[in-house]
Amino acid sequence: MSFIFFFSFIIGTVLLVTRSKENKSIRWLALCNYCASIGALSDVLKDETIPAFKNNGIQETVIFFLHELSIYFQFLGQSIAPYAVLMYAITFAKVTHSKNKNRLAIVLFIPVILMIFRTKFYPELDLDFMFLLIWCTPYYFVATYLIFRSWFSEKNQTIKKSKFNALVIVIPSYLGVYIFNNIPAAFKIKNETFLMTLPVIFGVGYLLFVIYVFLSGVFGLKVKVEQQALDRSLQIMSSGTAVLNHTIKNEIHKIKFFFLIAQEAAEKKDLIEAKEAIESALPAIEHIDHMIERIKSKTEEIVLREDQHNLNDIILSSVQGFEGVIKAQKIQIEVSLLEDVEMECDDVLLGEVIKNLLNNAIEAINPGDQGLIKVKLYRIKTEIALEIEDSGIGISNGELTRIMEPFFSTKKNSKNHGLGLSFCYNVMKAHQGTVAITSDEGIGTSVVLHFPKKRIVTSA
The missing domain is CATH 3.30.565.10 (Histidine kinase-like ATPase, C-terminal domain)
Known part of the structure; x- marks a missing residue:
């Protein structure tokens, strides 16, 4: 989880700093990466940092503060990710004008606000995963349709190749979260074998993601950072x-x-x-x-x-x-x-x-x-x-x-x-x-x- 946190944070920051001015969809993609980053950080705090602090006699105030951070990070990572994915797809596919896009961004954020009122934050985080599943399902599937349609209808082969990279990386990433996280949590699937293999699935998937990013380059990023070198x-x-x-x-x-x-x-x-x-x-x-x-x-x-x-x-x-x-x-x-x-x-x-x-x-x-x-x-x-x-x-x-x-x-x-x-x-x-x-x-x-x-x- 530590690796996922650091790599997601680095990717999000690089995208935001180097590409966001010329490509607005990159801002939403960076937000997706930050959601993955803080979600992983929440698990690191809960499963590694807090137990280590307790064993070393760190003050209760510090432990309480870290516990609160893990709660809010988990909530933000789970709730904002579907919204960020859909907004990325809308911007990526250029389906609406800037003014309409701003209005749409506000309307689509409503379920995230409703999640606040349907979530119990104390003493432990208790997310309404069924409600989350109800609204994130159309968000993810509409995003998938928009990204696929944008790639399929693109006439310019250079741009189409770039969009194919987005299709290969972005869609499996959030659908993996949807299948292995949102659905089991909503239906309270607690099969021990499944829960034990889940970190392995995410770990292997994320490792493949990293390898693909470094070998083929996506979203304007490559190992050689060709675009930045050109600039x-x-x-x-x-x-x-x-x-x-x-x-x-x-x-x-x-x-x-x-x-x-x-x-x-x-x-x-x-x-x-x-x-x-x-x-x-x-x-x-x-x-x-x-x-x-x-x-x-x-x-x-x-x-x-x-x-x-x-x-x-x-x-x-x-x-x-x-x-x-x-x-x-x-x-x-x-x-x-x-x-x-x-x-x-x-x-x-x-x-x-x-x-x-x-x-x-x-x-x-x-x-x-x-x-x-x-x-x-x-x-x-x-x-x-x-x-x-x-x-x-x-x-x-x-x-x-x-x-x-x-x-x-x-x-x-x-x-x-x-x-x-x-x-x-x-x-x-x-x-x-x-x-x-x-x-x-x-x-x-x-x-x-x-x-x-x-x-x-x-x-x-």
């Missing part, structure tokens, strides 16, 4: 000059391409074609100039200049900048947009993200392959998602785990500095959004930008 790397890398360097590299390629066309046109004395090529290069030059203005200091972090912008316009403008390159390489591009998507965003930085992704997609397609790039804007529940998919060479599984790291690049060219995707991650994080990447070697890569509801002003 630290990005803070180290957050030099404005690095971002500017990457921007210039991308734009110089386009400028060089158009000026080569202009040179060939001039040699053929085709002044109209030369003029068109030079005009096509001007937006790239202006973009570099605009980005230079944004870089104020050597270590400046990304700061958004937000205003209301049409996301379709940002996408189309970004695509238009690559029309010449796409046409020259005989790449087919398909663009599918929604109507009138107005967002609160930084159009310059967001445009740079889209250009980075388009540039990566073009470079992933071998010259002469006549590849395909799909740009799709669509809804996922309350969010808006922008997906850029290519039919290029793809990314290996080993490289895919490192693709967001600053300065890591899958491209062998030494001129590629590996800043593109980490920059995209940083910009999307500043917009409270996410970046999800899936790839198959030899088939292609898909990058999905997820924009939260609070960023969307209007959407037809």
